[in-house]
Amino acid sequence: MRDFRKVCxxxxxxxxxxxxxxxxxxxxxxxxxNHAHHWDANYARVSEPVRIEPTGAGPTAEVxxxxxxxLGLERAQIKTTWRASPEVLQVFLEGGGYEVxxxxxxxxxxxxxxxxxxxxxxxxxxxxxxGPWTVVADVYAGLLVVLALTGPLLVRGRKGLAGRGGVLMxxxxxxxxxxxxxxxxxx
Amino acid sequence: MRKMVVIATLAALLxxxxxxxxxxxxxxxxxxxxxxxKISDLMANPDAWVGKTIRVxxxxxxxxxxxxxxxxxxxxxxxxTVRVKVKDGEIVFLPEMLGDMVxxxxxxxxNKLDMEATKKVCESEAKKKGEKFDPNSVTxxxxxxxLSGTGAVATKx
Numbered sequence: 001m002r003d004f005r006k007v008c009x010x011x012x013x014x015x016x017x018x019x020x021x022x023x024x025x026x027x028x029x030x031x032x033x034n035h036a037h038h039w040d041a042n043y044a045r046v047s048e049p050v051r052i053e054p055t056g057a058g059p060t061a062e063v064x065x066x067x068x069x070x071l072g073l074e075r076a077q078i079k080t081t082w083r084a085s086p087e088v089l090q091v092f093l094e095g096g097g098y099e100v101x102x103x104x105x106x107x108x109x110x111x112x113x114x115x116x117x118x119x120x121x122x123x124x125x126x127x128x129x130x131g132p133w134t135v136v137a138d139v140y141a142g143l144l145v146v147l148a149l150t151g152p153l154l155v156r157g158r159k160g161l162a163g164r165g166g167v168l169m170x171x172x173x174x175x176x177x178x179x180x181x182x183x184x185x186x187x
Numbered sequence: 188m189r190k191m192v193v194i195a196t197l198a199a200l201l202x203x204x205x206x207x208x209x210x211x212x213x214x215x216x217x218x219x220x221x222x223x224x225k226i227s228d229l230m231a232n233p234d235a236w237v238g239k240t241i242r243v244x245x246x247x248x249x250x251x252x253x254x255x256x257x258x259x260x261x262x263x264x265x266x267x268t269v270r271v272k273v274k275d276g277e278i279v280f281l282p283e284m285l286g287d288m289v290x291x292x293x294x295x296x297x298n299k300l301d302m303e304a305t306k307k308v309c310e311s312e313a314k315k316k317g318e319k320f321d322p323n324s325v326t327x328x329x330x331x332x333x334l335s336g337t338g339a340v341a342t343k344x
Contacts, residue, residue, distance in 0.1 A: 079285075
């Protein structure tokens, strides 16, 4: 038993060091994407009103150059334009664009840029890239299981499984179980 | 040993960066089928294509801001678009693709809405346009057509 406990100590210690970085990635991103309904966790977005002299809802070939000129844009700057409706022209640029009402001249400039660090953390957490990262994520999940199973065996006595440690572990198990039961009952 | 770890890490980062760079970006399984259907032809008779695997091409003019789970492609007819919808999290369309030329593949689907769902869709559309919505103005049920996408390739213009 002593040897087994020693193996647990070793595994827990070495794996603990190994997963520090990944745990921070998943924890920070976890908080960010948990609140995805409150904010855009990946992109910082801006939107501000713009106003140009109206061009009127004429043919696109005629109004498009006027809109670009009145917005102060060179053709080389734009990715493309799109006549979304008879009254609306959209202009797409790298990292944003414009939407202009041709009749009123009112519109909006929108912009977006990936949030520094957080975009990358979320990309990893949500495994958007798939491929090799799937293996990394699976291995990490397996290592977390090893950490969870070896952790309770590290300490004996009052602070171990037979004492306070056991109570805390029970709480940690009861919490998701109770939530699962409540969820099923509510369905 | 320490030097090897540093070199291996830098090499991995460089490889990842190189893989992400480039003018074309493939989403999901990419595209494989031979025939591209013009969006205007598709929308002229949408029921004829339901259940078929097709490929469409158009400029990306709208992307889901929440989960990147759809992209709207512009038709060759002004104002007309088709939506390419993918399973949440399986493929994530990034806003950087807006304005790019996109080739997308998937199964053309029709979702016949009941009256309640139709009113909700109409209400949402009116809200987006800043118009007032009167539920009584909706008298017939809508059918939403979209491409259930399996892959796409976005190319910068």
